[in-house]
Amino acid sequence: MNVSGSTNQPLLEVDNMSVGFRAKKKPTAQAVRGVSYSIERGETLAIVGESGSGKSVSAMAMLGLLPSSAEITGQVRLEGVDLLALTPKELRTYRGRRIAMIFQDPMTAFHPAFTIGNQIAETITVHGLANKKQALSRAAELLELVGVPEPGVRVNQYPHEYSGGMRQRAMVAMAIANKPDLLIADEPTTALDVTIQAQVMEVLANIQKEVNAALILITHDLGVVASVADRVQVMYGGRIVERADVRPLFRAPRNPYTRGLLTSLPRVDGARDNRLIPIPGSPPSILAMPPGCAFAPRCSYRTEVCDASAADLQMVVDGHESRCHHNADLPEWTPLQTGSES
Amino acid sequence: MVAYALRRLLGAIPVILVSTFVMYALVSSINDPIAELRQSCPQCDSSAYDRLNDLYNLDQPIPQRYLSWLGGAVTGDLGVSTSMGEQEVAPIFWDRAKNSALLSIPAALIVIVFSAVLSIYSALRQYSLGDYAVTGFTYLGLAMPTFFFGLLLQVFWGIWFQNWTGLKPFWTGGLHTESIGDLLSSVALPITTLVIISLAADTRFGRAAMLETRNADFIRTARAKGVPERTIVLKHLLRAALIPMVTVWAITFGTLLGGTLVTETVFSWPGLGRLLIFNGVFDGDVNIMMAVILFIGVITVLFNLLADLLYGWLDPRVRYG
Numbered sequence: 001m002n003v004s005g006s007t008n009q010p011l012l013e014v015d016n017m018s019v020g021f022r023a024k025k026k027p028t029a030q031a032v033r034g035v036s037y038s039i040e041r042g043e044t045l046a047i048v049g050e051s052g053s054g055k056s057v058s059a060m061a062m063l064g065l066l067p068s069s070a071e072i073t074g075q076v077r078l079e080g081v082d083l084l085a086l087t088p089k090e091l092r093t094y095r096g097r098r099i100a101m102i103f104q105d106p107m108t109a110f111h112p113a114f115t116i117g118n119q120i121a122e123t124i125t126v127h128g129l130a131n132k133k134q135a136l137s138r139a140a141e142l143l144e145l146v147g148v149p150e151p152g153v154r155v156n157q158y159p160h161e162y163s164g165g166m167r168q169r170a171m172v173a174m175a176i177a178n179k180p181d182l183l184i185a186d187e188p189t190t191a192l193d194v195t196i197q198a199q200v201m202e203v204l205a206n207i208q209k210e211v212n213a214a215l216i217l218i219t220h221d222l223g224v225v226a227s228v229a230d231r232v233q234v235m236y237g238g239r240i241v242e243r244a245d246v247r248p249l250f251r252a253p254r255n256p257y258t259r260g261l262l263t264s265l266p267r268v269d270g271a272r273d274n275r276l277i278p279i280p281g282s283p284p285s286i287l288a289m290p291p292g293c294a295f296a297p298r299c300s301y302r303t304e305v306c307d308a309s310a311a312d313l314q315m316v317v318d319g320h321e322s323r324c325h326h327n328a329d330l331p332e333w334t335p336l337q338t339g340s341e342s
Numbered sequence: 343m344v345a346y347a348l349r350r351l352l353g354a355i356p357v358i359l360v361s362t363f364v365m366y367a368l369v370s371s372i373n374d375p376i377a378e379l380r381q382s383c384p385q386c387d388s389s390a391y392d393r394l395n396d397l398y399n400l401d402q403p404i405p406q407r408y409l410s411w412l413g414g415a416v417t418g419d420l421g422v423s424t425s426m427g428e429q430e431v432a433p434i435f436w437d438r439a440k441n442s443a444l445l446s447i448p449a450a451l452i453v454i455v456f457s458a459v460l461s462i463y464s465a466l467r468q469y470s471l472g473d474y475a476v477t478g479f480t481y482l483g484l485a486m487p488t489f490f491f492g493l494l495l496q497v498f499w500g501i502w503f504q505n506w507t508g509l510k511p512f513w514t515g516g517l518h519t520e521s522i523g524d525l526l527s528s529v530a531l532p533i534t535t536l537v538i539i540s541l542a543a544d545t546r547f548g549r550a551a552m553l554e555t556r557n558a559d560f561i562r563t564a565r566a567k568g569v570p571e572r573t574i575v576l577k578h579l580l581r582a583a584l585i586p587m588v589t590v591w592a593i594t595f596g597t598l599l600g601g602t603l604v605t606e607t608v609f610s611w612p613g614l615g616r617l618l619i620f621n622g623v624f625d626g627d628v629n630i631m632m633a634v635i636l637f638i639g640v641i642t643v644l645f646n647l648l649a650d651l652l653y654g655w656l657d658p659r660v661r662y663g
Contacts (some may be wrong), residue, residue: 065566091569108559122567126573
């Protein structure tokens with residue numbers, strides 16, 4: 001573990017990152033448009049958004065996991081080193097060692113023809129951190145750490161002999177094998193049964209505390225966010241539209257889109273006859289973004305200024321940012337405003 | 343695994359029995375040596391007919407004839423040829439099988455290696471100039487009739503090349519065993535023909551398998567772990583794409599071994615395919631036909647079994663109980 005002495009520099013700084021996809025005879029598709037954020041060691045940052053909001057793409061871009069048609073601009077600095085400026089060879093030494101990724105679907109994310117133990121061990125040996133035998137016994141320890149029963153037996157089993165939840169635990173074990181500084185979990189619970197989701201999230205959160213890693217949690221599951229995240233940033237149309245600590249964000253969301261997200265979810269404490277209010281319309285295509293605010297076509301507070309230009313991300317109250325022209329004149333948020341008349 | 347293989351082999355016995363019986367019944371029903379003799383030798387007396395009956399049990403019903411043929415075949419006695427003057431079929435058959443193997447085994451091995459290499463290259467450089475070249479070449483191989491390609495090779499090496507240079511590096515027909523050099527130069531063109539024709543389909547299939555695997559989630563996982571690109575291709579990608587390819591290779595191997603009529607005909611090659619069609623079918627020689635049919639049946643069953651066993655060895659999800 002390298003705990004750097006100076007604390008004024010965050011672990012990871014994403015600085016004005018944009019990702020576009022080139023295509024023949026088509027305009028470049030802008031999936032991520034000028035995203036900036038930073039994350040500290042030990043912190044959990046949730047990135048929330050619908051499919052196509054750019055949340056996964058922005059994470060994959062950091063690790064150079066996007067296809068060659070992707071054009072990435074901006075900077076991603078890990079302790080001051082710009083990952084986007086590294087050669088593929090240099091970047092490879094970061095992958096799996098300093099930055100590890102947990103993928104959405106544990107069913108397909110493991111190679112079907114190698115044992116789980118082999119695949120975890122490979123993460124260690126490929127960085128030259130141990131020989132194969134040491135790495136295999138370490139793999140068994142890691143499996144035990146994430147709560148896989150009988151790790152000594154399980155380590156020699158193939159992915160198809162694991163259940164979905166166990167596989168995702170093994171995925172977590174593989175990700176933390178080299179005690180990375182940064183964990184990126186891309187929808188880690190989406191493919192799991194509801195009953196298993198909480199267990200896996202708990203394992204992930206505990207492990208993160210144990211190795212004191214920063215965790216970027218990409219998800220659309222607001223329940224998961226509320227239970228483990230420290231900070232939340234909401235993405236829409238490739239931009240961050242709202243960012244705050246987790247409690248203020250859920251207590252008083254400032255952005256019309258975030259409000260829409262929350263009212264479209266059922267609440268345990270809501271009245272039985274309250275209807276959910278869906279957000280009308282659908283997210284914009286990244287090939288045809290509205291010229292102004294990306295959410296304007298679906299927004300009930302939309303005015304002319306929204307169509308003309310996109311708002312900046314403004315600090316609304318201390319530590320709570322929102323990207324909206326109507327930050328000042330938006331009505332107060334009432335959590336139970338869901339009406340039954342619609 | 344061994345128990346499974348043995349069980350599969352036992353299970354193959356009824357398959358062979360049923361298929362050879364059906365073939366024997368069909369082939370015997372349409373070929374009648376007695377009628378042929380009556381036509382070709384009207385002055386023959388009854389001793390000639392008795393001799394035929396004696397050799398081929400023609401006075402017995404077909405199932406009974408089949409049983410006596412089978413009894414011989416199990417002990418390696420494939421009967422006597424009607425068309426080639428009462429010669430034993432077994433030595434003829436083995437001689438022809440050896441000649442066929444001279445072409446088919448090298449051709450199959452070359453196809454396996456080349457289709458693996460070409461499909462990796464093609465899939466990794468998808469839509470590049472090289473990929474288009476491989477694709478174009480394979481489509482040419484798929485589209486071109488075997489006999490045409492064989493003739494093309496013969497014309498090129500036998501006439502054009504000789505006219506330009508005065509040299510004739512390859513035999514353009516026949517099996518020449520006078521020396522190793524003669525042997526090599528007589529197998530070169532037929533093997534090339536077989537390779538080009540079979541390589542096409544296997545490479546197309548391999549390319550598709552590689553492309554599908556290349557975009558698989560577990561390849562992305564390997565990349566995210568920091569595995570070098572070379573290892574990803576040679577270990578992760580190849581291992582996974584090999585699983586579907588093994589089946590195709592086994593089929594290619596079996597098909598080639600069973601004789602390749604057109605290529606053998608174009609190159610006047612004394613192989614199994616020509617034995618089956620010219621000596622067997624055209625001359626109405628039941629025992630010759632049955633020998634080749636039995637061989638093709640056994641080869642098909644064996645290579646299917648081999649493919650299944652390899653499949654289970656490569657893919658841990660397949661287990662035999």
